[in-house]
Amino acid sequence: MKVTIPTILTLLRLVAAPAMALVFLVFDRPLADWVALALFVAASVTDWIDGYIARGWGMVSKLGTMLDPIADKAMVAAALLVMCVTSSLGWWLMVPGVVILFREVFVSGLREFLGDVAGTLAVTRLAKWKTTVQMVAIAVLLAEGIARNHAGMAAATMDPAKVRAILDRSTADVQSLRWWADLAWGLGWSGLMLLWLAAVLTVWTGVDYFRKAVPHLKEPE
Structure with missing residues (x-):
């Protein structure tokens, strides 16, 4: 498997998905909310960055291509579940x-x-x-x-x-x-x-x- 910079960023985004839920078990609120927001925003930004690097620098890999949509869906799913539990809405x-x-x-x-x-x-x-x-x-x-x-x-x-x-x-x-x-x-x-x-x-x-x-x-x- 070819591990590139975009792939590493995608892996970090994949790890950030369950971490969004775990922060509410580790930290009190509103610190947990701040950490969850930071994780989500960072993951969203890296989603754009790793795609830009992969295409612009010719670092597209099969591993990254496979993991990228999984990381995106994991982040959205984790965030929605967290909000359904923690939000007043x-x-x-x-x-x-x-x-x-x-x-x-x-x-x-x-x-x-x-x-x-x-x-x-x-x-x-x-x-x-x-x-x-x-x-x-x-x-x-x-x-x-x-x-x-x-x-x-x-x-x-x-x-x-x-x-x-x-x-x-x-x-x-x-x-x-x-x-x-x-x-x-x-x-x-x-x-x-x-x-x-x-x-x-x-x-x-x-x-x-x-x-x-x-x-x-x-x-x-």
């Missing part, structure tokens, strides 16, 4: 999350069945947009967890009456409680809408891929 995230995971499993199985033919089915620009929207949505939702936990930490030092007064804007927001709460609300709903958009694009691109694969699934006459 858990149930709202479940439906688009299941749609995204179902599509990835279905298309992966279809590619495995098609074998070498799968390589002839080109990745569309819309599929690339789907991946981008997924990554941005997950990063925003992980950031929502950070803001929500900082708001909770600020509220924990106050009595309920003062918390209500700050949130109602009837008293000064000395400990930035309202700022963190507003940020969490904005990030939460922005991330949720982006994830639903990603789910729609996921279904769209999945149907398009299946449509292209249909001629190869017909029984020989």
